[in-house]
Amino acid sequence: MREVIPLESPVDATVRPPGSKSQTIRALVAAGLAAGTSSIHHPLDADDTGFARTALRGLGVVVDDRTDPWLVTGSGGDVRRSDERLDAGASGLTARCLIALASLVEGSTTVVGRDRLPERPMAGLVDALNQLGVQTEATAGRLPVTVIGTGTLPGGRVEVDSRDTTQFVTGLLMSAPLASSQLTITPIGLEGSPGYLDLTLQLMKDFGAKAEQTGEDFSVEATGYVPAEIDVEPDASAAVYPMVAAAITGGRVTIEGLGTRSLQPDLGIARVLEKMGCEVDQTDDTTTIRADRPLLPIDVDLSGSPDGSLAVAVACLFADGESRLRGLGSLRFKESDRLAALASEIERLGASASVVDDVLIIIPGHLQPGRVETYNDHRIAMAFSLVGLVQPGIQISSPDVVTKTWPGYWNLLESLSGDLD
Numbered sequence: 001m002r003e004v005i006p007l008e009s010p011v012d013a014t015v016r017p018p019g020s021k022s023q024t025i026r027a028l029v030a031a032g033l034a035a036g037t038s039s040i041h042h043p044l045d046a047d048d049t050g051f052a053r054t055a056l057r058g059l060g061v062v063v064d065d066r067t068d069p070w071l072v073t074g075s076g077g078d079v080r081r082s083d084e085r086l087d088a089g090a091s092g093l094t095a096r097c098l099i100a101l102a103s104l105v106e107g108s109t110t111v112v113g114r115d116r117l118p119e120r121p122m123a124g125l126v127d128a129l130n131q132l133g134v135q136t137e138a139t140a141g142r143l144p145v146t147v148i149g150t151g152t153l154p155g156g157r158v159e160v161d162s163r164d165t166t167q168f169v170t171g172l173l174m175s176a177p178l179a180s181s182q183l184t185i186t187p188i189g190l191e192g193s194p195g196y197l198d199l200t201l202q203l204m205k206d207f208g209a210k211a212e213q214t215g216e217d218f219s220v221e222a223t224g225y226v227p228a229e230i231d232v233e234p235d236a237s238a239a240v241y242p243m244v245a246a247a248i249t250g251g252r253v254t255i256e257g258l259g260t261r262s263l264q265p266d267l268g269i270a271r272v273l274e275k276m277g278c279e280v281d282q283t284d285d286t287t288t289i290r291a292d293r294p295l296l297p298i299d300v301d302l303s304g305s306p307d308g309s310l311a312v313a314v315a316c317l318f319a320d321g322e323s324r325l326r327g328l329g330s331l332r333f334k335e336s337d338r339l340a341a342l343a344s345e346i347e348r349l350g351a352s353a354s355v356v357d358d359v360l361i362i363i364p365g366h367l368q369p370g371r372v373e374t375y376n377d378h379r380i381a382m383a384f385s386l387v388g389l390v391q392p393g394i395q396i397s398s399p400d401v402v403t404k405t406w407p408g409y410w411n412l413l414e415s416l417s418g419d420l421d
Helices: 021-033 047-058 092-104 123-131 167-178 195-206 236-249 265-275 309-316 329-333 338-348 378-389 399-404 409-414
Strands: 012-015 037-041 062-064 070-073 106-112 135-139 142-150 156-161 183-188 211-214 217-220 229-231 252-256 279-282 286-290 299-301 323-326 352-356 359-363 370-372 394-396
Touching: 012 236, 021 037, 021 047, 021 070, 021 092, 021 167, 021 195, 021 229, 047 062, 047 092, 047 399, 092 106, 092 123, 092 142, 092 167, 123 135, 123 142, 123 156, 123 167, 156 167, 167 183, 167 195, 167 211, 167 217, 195 211, 195 217, 195 265, 236 252, 236 265, 236 286, 236 309, 236 378, 236 409, 265 279, 265 286, 265 309, 309 323, 309 338, 309 359, 309 378, 329 338, 338 352, 338 359, 338 370, 338 378, 370 378, 378 394, 378 399, 378 409, 399 409
Parallel strands: 012 252, 037 229, 156 183, 299 323, 370 394
Antiparallel strands: 037 070, 062 070, 106 142, 135 142, 183 217, 211 217, 252 286, 279 286, 323 359, 352 359
16 A cells, blocks of 8 residues: 655646657567667566567567667567467557467467456457468457467458457557568457557558558558667656646646657647646647646547546546546456446545446545555556545555556656656
8 A cells, every 4th residue: 555645736847757668569579570689769667568578588589678778689570489378467568469479480379468468358369360361279369369370470451350459450560561471451340549550550660661551451561670779759658647647736747758749649638638728838749738727627538548548537536527538448458447447436535436338427526535446457556646646645555556567656756746857
């Protein structure tokens, strides 16, 4: 348990969040498939990326992560078979990239996970591999998934059921440059955050892949990857927490390294806070949030920024009226059932919350001290810790869960009353 100490004054800080998890894992996979050594600058060193590194090493990729930048010597597509099962930890993106990558292995590869990951859906990706002629074994479309590869991913056309997550498409896209011929992928029922597919395409192009989107189709030529030098942006999903901290304390925060150039979907939370009455200023590589008036309630679709929606829900506790956060169905399949968890913990702290289909309805109330259950979910812990910056007596259970994506989060929270280097 960790108790959050309220701030004595509004947030006034400049923050550079840790490296993007999304970009770090994608860069590791592309570098691991390139022919040569790549450099990854400012990567995220956290639990999720640790499991990705270990799994790639099991496939013959050399990862030197002793200093920044990480140096990754790839396989050139000649991926060796691992004698051990590949453990994705609790990272959905890592698992889905590994399942697709396993098709490049000659022989049997089993991908496993821990915590809630074995309950999360993999069927859309497994079915897509089956369509391409890759033999797989899975029970009810869940981990563990075994892929019986032939040493190459077949090309052609494939439809991918993307109602649960865009990561099924990302997993296939990341391995597609090593396919036997051009691969065209058509997402079906695309929900969640399509902006992450833009992130995937850009990262692939940074490593020399020829990948394009035409209408609904994503086409990738079988040209492989070349080594690259990548500078990972700060994580926009992490940046939402100091942004909301400024909003609810009537303060100011500047996020360094994230501005109008960024493709990360969760940076769109800045514009949501603008709708709530905050002032937002952006340059190419900075975003500043200022709050000097009461927050307004909102009715907004957050399907494009599901990870950032948890911090927005906390901001709504301090708004002047009922808010409705729409498009949150994908939250049921994350590290916890985040929709149910949000409603439960909001009620625990004295406000009102209900879930109707994929809509979270929040009615502010008189907040009270309480111990927040985190459900072994890093984003539940980080989001509700923000309440404690204003309301005394907020305790966060299992606070170490933040190491999944931000090991230094609690240091940040303690530093938000002044500039943090």
